[in-house]
Amino acid sequence: MQVAIIGVGLIGGSLGLRLRQSGFASEVVGCGRSSANLETALQLGCVDRYTHQPLSAVTGADLVVVATPVRTVGAIFEAIAPEVTEHTVVTDVGSVKQSVVAQAARLPFPRRFVGGHPIAGTEDSGAAAADADLFEDARWIITPEGSDADAIDLVAGMVGATGAQLERMSAAxxxxxxxxxxxxxxxxxxxxxxxxxxxxxxxxxxxxxxxxxxxxxxxxxxxxxxxxxxxxxxxxxxxxxxxxxxxxxxxxxxxxxxxxxxxxxxxxxxxxxxxxxxx
CATH class of the missing domain: 1.10.3660.10 (6-phosphogluconate dehydrogenase C-terminal like domain)
Incomplete structure (x- = not known):
């Protein structure tokens, strides 16, 4: 399972660390703007490799996790669209869901998108704050409105690998x-x-x-x-x-x-x- 994580901060870094440790992901590719932060993520084991280009990060990925600020999600969807296939599942971790679900229309296969929100975090930020146990026993809400069943199953499997408890509800x-x-x-x-x-x-x-x-x-x-x-x-x-x-x-x-x-x-x-x- 190749997983691309765009935005390797506290949430993205913790997720990559846990998915690698649990064996859910055979490879985690990180993507971000800061070379220093990405190098920290690599050294801590949050990612196997990294790139600054979202399009490169998602090439060949089975699962793409967008862990950037909600304002940037639409632009990320547009940037990765050329490499998103009908087999690629895309999810996010934003704490607002209606606007993100609406932005998923920019993807070539919107039904492969599953909105997500892990109810976990601290006031710290960056890959240096990554914690493999961050999501343990926390709620992880998904808002699969119109999503394909197998896409939902894949995201649910990822959530299970983090130790979080899955819950479904509407974006509204x-x-x-x-x-x-x-x-x-x-x-x-x-x-x-x-x-x-x-x-x-x-x-x-x-x-x-x-x-x-x-x-x-x-x-x-x-x-x-x-x-x-x-x-x-x-x-x-x-x-x-x-x-x-x-x-x-x-x-x-x-x-x-x-x-x-x-x-x-x-x-x-x-x-x-x-x-x-x-x-």
Missing amino acids: RHDEIFAWVSHLPHLLAFALGEALRQMDPGLLSYGGGGLRDFMRIAASDPVMWRDIFEANQPALMDAASVFDRILRGLIEQISSDSEAVAATLEQVRALVRAARETT
């Missing part, structure tokens, strides 16, 4: 869910960081564990998150609007109804504790 449902559980939390963390920066950056030094936990995700790649916010803008704006309404209501309660505040906080605490018990 995926984007709605992750607007709430990932994209909005990141937006709020960046917003709080910007507020602190404008007010007094020194305030960060007084923060305890709660602030550090909340702000950790604001150390993530800014370009990647800009692209995610833009790509999932409709669902994110809907979530942000609901959040804004709830925040304003809670602020109003603080000034007028302490019992209502206590009841709301207790309901949220019960929700979080129940969620912890099931994970």
Whole structure:
């Protein structure tokens, strides 16, 4: 099984490392822009060889994994199209799915595309952060809308080789869910960081564990998150609007109804504790 991974960062590098170690891939070809990062990937065992040219990377590949920022995926699809055959399966790892699925129309055989999103990662980036166990027991969502059955099976086999748990859903449902559980939390963390920066950056030094936990995700790649916010803008704006309404209501309660505040906080605490018990 020859696998091409375009974008050998944290996710792409970790995937290549695991697929080589598990024996799922007989060869992993990496592709990216940074020679230093690709050389690191080679030295760490994430790839068997690398190239800077997407078209060269996918030549002869059975499976192509696009692990670049969501804004670039359409251009990557166009670049690799001449070497994508009816036997080539293409997937991605982006955290926005509707826009990527739409871009798959640029491929010569759109039914060979299976949208994917591993729910794993850290605030670190680059091949140097690669971890073969990154996906162990994590969810890996696929959005196989109109995909060929054998293409789905191949991607499912890849997911199984990583130790992740496969889950299927529509692209629209995926984007709605992750607007709430990932994209909005990141937006709020960046917003709080910007507020602190404008007010007094020194305030960060007084923060305890709660602030550090909340702000950790604001150390993530800014370009990647800009692209995610833009790509999932409709669902994110809907979530942000609901959040804004709830925040304003809670602020109003603080000034007028302490019992209502206590009841709301207790309901949220019960929700979080129940969620912890099931994970």
